Amino acid sequence: MRIIAAGLNYKTAPVEIREKLALSEQEIADMLAGLRASKSMMEGVILSTCNRTEVYAVAERKEQFMLDLAYIMERKFNLSKEQFAASFYVHEDNAAVEHLFKVTSGLDSMVVGETQILGQVRDAFLYSQSLPATGAVFNRLFKQAVTLAKRLHTETRIGQKPVSVSYAAVELAVRKIGALAGKRIVVVGAGHMSELAVKHMQARGADRIIVINRSYDRAAQFAGRFGIAASSWETLPELLSEAELVMTATGAAESVITADMLRRARLNRSEPLLMIDMGVPRDIDPLADELDGVTLIDIDRLGAIVNENAEARAKEALKLTPVIQKERNDFALWMKELGVAPAIAALREKADAVRESAYQDMLKKLPELDERERKVIGKLTKSIVNQLLRDPILNIKELATGRGGEAAIEAFTRIFGIEEETRRIAEPDAADADGEDDMRNAIA
Structure with a gap:
């Protein structure tokens, strides 16, 4: 999965171009539906303000996504290929995450540190989520972006001077x-x-x-x-x-x-x-x-x-770069852990099934046990399973976030015989709500 941020803003496009892409909610919904229907985007959020229009996407291939996006820009919004190439910027993975954090915090705004963009990003995400056009990745990423922006405005002087x-x-x-x-x-x-x-x-x-x-x-x-x-x-x-x-x-x-x-x-x-x-x-x-x-x-x-009144904020913004980068790295680590989550969920699912089967067989062989004794034995068997799984799960999380992580995950699934279960949980079309909950619990 790749995270992509593609768009234009007041720095890259004049107002004549930006006003073509001042999108209504219906246009945003149609655009997200079109990109998802093309199969080039798995999750998407579109941010459209007076100073920027940006498409955030979770995609398998950047090249195909950009081709589909350019096609929509030309057909629906009358933006020529030349205008698209000249005005649009593209950020990928860590750079895309860092860009979103800067945008949400007001560090990429015409007025550095302004707070209006925070609400606009939040509203854009909630609208996309309601369609629904987001999933586990963007639900996590945009929540982190909004939380970070609120913290920066509270703890620093980035938004103190009244400029807008x-x-x-x-x-x-x-x-x-x-x-x-x-x-x-x-x-x-x-x-x-x-x-x-x-x-x-x-x-x-x-x-x-x-x-x-x-x-x-x-x-x-x-x-x-x-x-x-x-x-x-x-x-x-x-x-x-x-x-x-x-x-x-x-x-x-x-x-x-x-x-x-x-x-x-x-x-x-x-x-x-x-x-x-x-x-x-x-x-x-x-x-x-x-x-x-x-x-x-x-x-x-x-x-x-605006620039005359923003000098102090610009100086303050420079101090926030390490904070933004730490948040970006934290999200990158979460993304790597997300890759191992289906395998962990599959292992827990298999272990729980084995425990439950053994527990039920025991109850049949010992019908004289009362309710209290059954509960005690049930808790004991769950504790044994959890203790056995603890070290393998901690180790595969560590291995998955390092070099050769994919190979480590593959070996993990083969050792425990959970290849099919892992694929079932990992595939969005096949996974049900319980599977998604399993993944979230595995990360926690």
């Missing part, structure tokens, strides 16, 4: 238009990004914020939490005519503010208008930046100010 894309957007707005107090501000969208932006703007003195959303009820609830005004979607053109600052983060599939809409709005005013688009896909038509009196900032152009 929304924070950077507000800082940039202050630089461009000055103090926010008294400025007419329109926030388009009522999601998490907009919530952070409003918090940061109010902290900088903003007191004339109006939120607008396609669902007025959601806009009204959002406004109630922050003591600001809400307006219906139909009033957007009118609000654009009056605003001095517009911030957007809707998650819509296409632009919600067009250049034509802005041209009409500009006819009614003379003040400059600053527009900050935090959405992927973009909420504002890029042509808006060409209009007189309009300054448009998209999410990629926020990178510079």
Whole structure:
């Protein structure tokens, strides 16, 4: 089994490419189903955010998996082979595990140490698990990644400075238009990004914020939490005519503010208008930046100010490299032990069957035993079996994680005559829930 992490992010692909792969839950489900149907992927999790789309897979062959992934990218998401080759990175095994740990901990984010990605990774895993598209390997790996990220944010200073894309957007707005107090501000969208932006703007003195959303009820609830005004979607053109600052983060599939809409709005005013688009896909038509009196900032152009505020976090991140590597090595050891788990489970299964058969024969030959005596003998026979198995199991675990581990496992199964049982437990299609429990118990 190989663990593969393949994807693109804000470092490897511009927003025009990333917005093509801003996947809905249904698209993620379809993509995972397609990859599993192709037999090139045994387990999968897809992480899709405004700054990255990554496919994590447990696969037998990396080459076949990447061919199938490239085919889906081209056919379903209109990403050419050239764009795929130029934008996608691939990590394998230990490198893939380390990459996931860094992503989940915020060490690979545009804003180093940000915590939003932790929840996004957790949600991506839980959704894939619900399909179900995960198994023993990813159930373990993603739980470890989330636990590690929580610990790093609690025990270090990696997340102390308040930097995020929304924070950077507000800082940039202050630089461009000055103090926010008294400025007419329109926030388009009522999601998490907009919530952070409003918090940061109010902290900088903003007191004339109006939120607008396609669902007025959601806009009204959002406004109630922050003591600001809400307006219906139909009033957007009118609000654009009056605003001095517009911030957007809707998650819509296409632009919600067009250049034509802005041209009409500009006819009614003379003040400059600053527009900050935090959405992927973009909420504002890029042509808006060409209009007189309009300054448009998209999410990629926020990178510079983000970097200014991230220097301290970057220094802290360097200190975390040994911690990440230790966690990576711990998982690699678990993976090696996972290879021997079917053999251990098969040995225990055979030993339990032999013990139970001998115990039942004894009961038939000694019918005068009372219930207490039977329990005592039952516990004694189980204890004998466990003591006999203890050293062989400890030794094969040690041998399996070293050089020549596969040969050691093969010899182990032949010595105890458990080849067939081991194959039955190891094969996912043949193994039932009890077999999976046996493997987990064997590792414990």
